[in-house]
Amino acid sequence: MNSTDYDTHRENVAGRSDVEDTPELVAYYKELERLNTAALWTVANKIEPWQPKSVSVPVLWRYQGLREHVLRSVSLVTPEKAGRRVIYLDNPGRRDVSAAVGWLYSGLQVMHPGEIASAHAHSSSALRFIMEGKGAYTIVDGHKMALGANDFVLTPNGTWHEHGVEADGLPCIWQDGLDIPLVNALEAGFFTVHPDLHQAVTHPVDDSVALWSAAGLRPHDLGWNKPYSPLFKYQWEPTYEALRRYAAGREDSPFDGALMHYTNPVNGGHVMATIGASMQLLRPGFVGKAHRHTGSFLYQVAKGQGYSIIEGRRFDWQERDIFCVPSWAWHEHVNTSRTDDACLFCFNDLPVMEKLSLYREEALVDNGGHQPLIAA
Amino acid sequence: MNSTDYDTHRENVAGRSDVEDTPELVAYYKELERLNTAALWTVANKIEPWQPKSVSVPVLWRYQGLREHVLRSVSLVTPEKAGRRVIYLDNPGRRDVSAAVGWLYSGLQVMHPGEIASAHAHSSSALRFIMEGKGAYTIVDGHKMALGANDFVLTPNGTWHEHGVEADGLPCIWQDGLDIPLVNALEAGFFTVHPDLHQAVTHPVDDSVALWSAAGLRPHDLGWNKPYSPLFKYQWEPTYEALRRYAAGREDSPFDGALMHYTNPVNGGHVMATIGASMQLLRPGFVGKAHRHTGSFLYQVAKGQGYSIIEGRRFDWQERDIFCVPSWAWHEHVNTSRTDDACLFCFNDLPVMEKLSLYREEALVDNGGHQPLIAA
C-alpha cells in the first residue's frame, strides 16, 4: 500500500465504508499510526468481507512423481538428523505457514525397515494414513500399533509417540496430518523430546483396537476422560466394509455419496479436539453435485479413480493422489469407473468450525448443481 | 402396626430417633393423623435406613421346567386375545408390581410361525433377548429386524413396535425386559394401540445395523437426537467376538471377568434412557470375588454353566437360566467349566442410578472376598 493510499477498499454500498483520502485525513491517519492505532474505515471492507475467500489454492499432489522424491530422501538424510524424514505439501497460498490447506499441515514420511524415529510429544494433534509398505508401526503412550495400507492412526495432542518399520518389513510411506499451523497461529505450541528418545511398549500390540473397536459395546472398567479417542487405530478392512453396508442401506448424499466420520467411541464425536477425519465411498459412476462449506479439507484417494471440480477447475485423481478443498470453495466429486467404487480419505478442521459456531454450508443451485468449468 | 404401636422403629443410637410411646404422645399422634400428618420420629429410622435392604428376593428361574409352561401357553391363548403371549417372572418380593427384580419387569414370550402381535407404543422402554427358534422379527418405527439366538433388540420409549415369526420359521421364545414397574411407580405410563394394529416396513431390513453398527464410524448425513440408540439390534456373533478380544487384551475384573455395556453409538452412553444392558464373559475356571452395588440386575445365561452366590446362597445356572441380583446384594460369579467360557447377558437400571447420583458400590474385603454360604 502506498503510504498515501488508505482508501483502496472503498465500497459504494450503504452500510459499508466509503471514505475517500483527503490530505487532512491522511495526516490524521499518520498521527494515529504513531499511537499504534488506525481508522477502522480504512480496512473495514477488507477485514469484514461479504464471504470467505480462501488464500489457499486448490492443489492436487500427484503421487506418481512425488513418490520417487519421497523415496530419494532416504539416501539424503537419516531420521536421526532430520528428526522425521518427511516431504510436506506446501500450498502455494500458505508457504508462510507450511500448510497444505488452511491451517492443516501434511507430509509424506518414508522409513526403511529397521528405522525408528525418536519419540516426542507436542500440543499439536497428529494422524497418519498408511500409503504403502509393510511392517510400519506407531507407538502412542506405550500402545504399539501395527499398520497396513489405508489404516488410519492417531497420535493425539500431548501423547508420547514414535514411528518405525519392523526390521523384516518393506519401505513404508504414509501421510502425516497435523494442526501445526493452527496451533502455531494460536500461539499454543509446545514440543518435548522423550527423555529416553524412545518409549517402552507397555501394552499388548493393538490393544486399543481390542478394547475400543466393538460397535455398540463399551468396556465396563476402562475409564476415559481425555479430549481424544481411546481408539488409536482405524483399520481399512472394517472401514471399507462399513462403508459398503452404509452405502447399500440408504440413498447417496448428492454431494458425498456415502461418507462416514471416524469417531471417538466414548462420546460419538470427532477423533481429536481439532482434527476430524472421514472416509467416503463413491459408487461406480457416481456424479456428485457441487456445494461449499467453511473449513479446510485434505483428501487422499484410498481407492479408485475419478476427478473433482474445485472452484471451476477439474482435478483428475487416482489412488494415492492427494488434493485439497479450501474453505468455502465449490467442489464436486466424480467416480469415473463404471465398475469399481472409489474411496476418499479426508482429514479436516471440522471440530474447530463446529465448536466455534463457524460452520456454514451451501448447495449450488444453478446449472443443475454443477460448476461451469473455467477455461484453462 | 397395632394402633398404639408407634415406637417399633426405635434405635438407641445418638442422632437416631428413640422416642417411647406414652399415652400423651399416642393421643398426639392420633390428632396428627386427622390432619393427614404424622410425627417423623415414629418412622424416621424406618425410612432412613443405614443402608439399602432390597425387598426383592434373589431368584433363579430355571429354563428347564419353565420352557414347557411357556410353550403350553400357545395352545391356551392367542396373541390377539392376550395382547402378547408372555409368562412373566414374578419376584416373590415384588408381586404387587409384577417385577422380576426392583422396578424391572421381565417375561418369556412365545410365538409360532406366522403369528404377529399387534403394534403399540408406550412410554416404557423395552428390550428383548432371543432364546430359541427361527424367523423371529421385530419392527420398530418401520425398521424391521431379523432376530436369532442371543441377539439383543431395543423397542424404545415411544416407538411403535410389534413382533412376529416368519411363516417359514420355527416357534420362537425370547425374553422381554421393560421398565414398566418403574414407569408406573413414577406415574408416567402411557399406552397406545397402533391405529392400523400393524405398521408398514418402511426401511430396508436391518438398516439400523447397516447404518449404525460400524465401530468408530458415524454416518455423515443421519442426524439423531432421540434419547435412545439409533442402533436397535446388537447381534450375538460380533458381540461375542468383541468380548473375546476384550478379554484377551486386559486383565479380568475380579468381579465380572470381561464385561461390556451395550452402547448408543451416537454418544457412547446407555442404550435407553432408563435401562442399560451388558454382556460379560467369564473365562473357563473364572472364580469371581464378591461385591455389591445399588441398582437392580437381571441376568440370562447366554452361554455356558456355573453358579452365582447371592446374599450367601448359591444358585447353579446353565444356558437360558435367568436370575436376579437385587440392589446392594452381595454377589459373585463362577464359571464351573474348565474348557468353555460362560457368557451372561444382563439388563439393569444403571442409567437411573447414575443420572440420579444414586450409584454406589463396595467390594467384600473379608474372607478373601468370598461370601460365607448360608446354610440352607
Next chain:
Amino acid sequence: MNSTDYDTHRENVAGRSDVEDTPELVAYYKELERLNTAALWTVANKIEPWQPKSVSVPVLWRYQGLREHVLRSVSLVTPEKAGRRVIYLDNPGRRDVSAAVGWLYSGLQVMHPGEIASAHAHSSSALRFIMEGKGAYTIVDGHKMALGANDFVLTPNGTWHEHGVEADGLPCIWQDGLDIPLVNALEAGFFTVHPDLHQAVTHPVDDSVALWSAAGLRPHDLGWNKPYSPLFKYQWEPTYEALRRYAAGREDSPFDGALMHYTNPVNGGHVMATIGASMQLLRPGFVGKAHRHTGSFLYQVAKGQGYSIIEGRRFDWQERDIFCVPSWAWHEHVNTSRTDDACLFCFNDLPVMEKLSLYREEALVDNGGHQPLIAA
C-alpha cells in the same frame, strides 16, 4: 383378588388383553405361580394403563390448625430424642411410603432458640423453605447459612448437614422437602450420623451466596463438579425482585403466570440431581388455565391468597398453606386478590422426569381451558 379371579382387568379393545378365566387356565395360572411366574395377560391392562392415574390424593394442608400441632411437639420431644422434630405431611394415598405426594417427602420442623439437631449425611437430597421465626441456620459441609422467611436452602445428597436456631432467635418453623420415598423405592438409601454429632463451621457465614449468587458471573478459581448446586441458599428478596422483573418483561404463561426455576449456576440446570424447585408469581387477579403433566409437585404459598382447582376440586389457600398436585392431575391456579400478587414456592421431581425422558404435558382445551368443578 379372589384366587380364581384372574380376569378382572379385561378390556374388549383390539391390542389389549381380553382373556376370560376358564378352569384350565386357572389351573395353569396356579402352576405358573409355583414357578414364581404369572401370565402377563392377567395383569397387562393393569400394568400398562392408557395414561397415568396417580395414587396420590390432592390435599391442602392448612397452616392454621397445623401450626399449633407443630409447636406443641416442642414440649413433647427433644431434637436429641427425635433425631429431628418434624411433623410430616402424610398423603392419604401414600401412607405406605410416608410421602406428601408421589415419591416426595415433606415435613414441618420446629426448633427453639439454642436448639441444635445433630449432623448427618444421607443419599437423599434435601431442601428447606423457611416459614417463620428468627435465627434459624443450616450448616452444609462446613458452610453455615443464616435463614429468614421464604429463604430456600439446599442440603444435597451426601453432604453433612445440621440445623439450629441461634440462642437469641425466636422459635422457627420450616418446611423440609426430601426424596426419601424415591431413594427408598430405588433401594439406594444410606444414612450416616456425623462422628462428632456436629460439624465445625469452616467457611465464612453465607459464603456460598457471596461466591456463587452473582447473575452472569462465575468465580474464576473455584472448581465445582458435584451433581448439585454450589449455591446452597436462595434468598427471598432477590428472588421476589427477579420474579417481578420477569413478570414485567413478558406475557404471562396461561398456566403459571411468571414461573422461575431455581438453578445451579454452574450449568443452569436443576438445583439437585433428583429435586427441582421453583417460585412463581401470580399477578393480582390472575386466572390461570388448566393443564396437566407428569411429575409430582408440592406447593407452599409464600405470599398472598387464592385457590387452585385440582382434578375438579377447589382448594382455597393463603400464606403458608401447602398443597400438592399429583402426576397427570389437571390443575389451575387463581389469585383472588385484586391488589396483591401471590407467590407459590414449589418443589418437584422434574429432574427425574426429564432425565428419564418421562416428562409429558397437555393443556385442557375444552370449556375455555377450565375444569368443571366436581360436586362435593
Next chain:
Amino acid sequence: MNSTDYDTHRENVAGRSDVEDTPELVAYYKELERLNTAALWTVANKIEPWQPKSVSVPVLWRYQGLREHVLRSVSLVTPEKAGRRVIYLDNPGRRDVSAAVGWLYSGLQVMHPGEIASAHAHSSSALRFIMEGKGAYTIVDGHKMALGANDFVLTPNGTWHEHGVEADGLPCIWQDGLDIPLVNALEAGFFTVHPDLHQAVTHPVDDSVALWSAAGLRPHDLGWNKPYSPLFKYQWEPTYEALRRYAAGREDSPFDGALMHYTNPVNGGHVMATIGASMQLLRPGFVGKAHRHTGSFLYQVAKGQGYSIIEGRRFDWQERDIFCVPSWAWHEHVNTSRTDDACLFCFNDLPVMEKLSLYREEALVDNGGHQPLIAA
C-alpha cells in the same frame, strides 16, 4: 531467506532437525518446490517450537492522548460514510491482521447524540464496553439496551445489531471487541447489511436483563439453544458489587486477586462461542505474582490505577487505559493505591483455547514469583 539458506533453523539436540545444506540437498529442495512440496527438516524446528513465542507485542494504549484523536474523528467522517466511526488498536506485531493482540480486534468507537450506525450481521462475535458518555444504546435482534459506563454488552455471532446515542445524550465512547482476525484466519467470515439499514425494537428495553439476570433463577417458559448467552447486557453496578462480595468471601488468587468470568446463565459457560470476558478486582495494595498461560488477553482499566509487568516491562495504567497480554507472556498486576480497589475488564479467546484443548498455564517460581525488570 536466501534461496540457498535452508538450514537456518538447525538445532544440535537429539530428536530435533540438524541437517546442513549441501549442494545436492539444495538441488533436491528446489526440485521439491516445483512439486509444491518441501522438506520438513528445513522448517521443523521453526514450526514446532519448544514453547510459544507470541508475535504480538505487549502494548499499553493510554486513553489520555488517544481520547482526543477518537473525538476528532467525529468531525472527519460520518457514521454513514465510515460504516462505523472507530479508531482501532493496531498491535505492532499484528498490523497484517489489524489485531490488538493475537486474533482479537479492538477499537474505540465514538458517536454523538442522535447518531445511529446502520444495522448489520456477521459471523464474528462482538462485544462492547462503555467508556464514557450518556444515552448510548445497542439493539440486538430487536432487543434494545441502554448503556452506561463500564456496562458490558454482547452482539453475538449472527445477530442483527446496531448502535446509537439518544438525541438527548452526550457524546459516547466505547471499546469494541471482536474476533474478526480469528474468523478471517479461519476463512469463515460472512457479512450482511440489514435490508432496511435499521431494525425495529420488538421487545421491551433491557428485557434480556429483566428475564435472564436473576442469580440462581431461570425463566420457565423461555427456551434457548443458541451458542451464546441470552443475557446481552452485564451492568457495572451489580458486577462491581458481586466482585466485592466475592473478594470478601475468600482468599485472593495470587495472580488475579478476585476475578469473575461473565457467563451465559443457560449453561454457566462463556458468554460467546469464541470470546470470553471477565472483570477482576485488585484490593488496595494488591501485589500480584507472575504467571503465564496460552491465549490472548486485552484489558481495560475500569477503575483505579496501578501497573502490570509484562514480559519484564512495566506498564503503568489508570482508568480507561487499555493493555494487552500476548499468549504465554509472563504478567503480574499491582494496584498502587493504598485506599481504593482497582478493577480490570478483560476479554480474551479462552473459549477457543479450552475447546481446542490448548489451554496451559504456569506460575513463575523464581525470584519470589516476580519478574526481573528488563532495563529500558
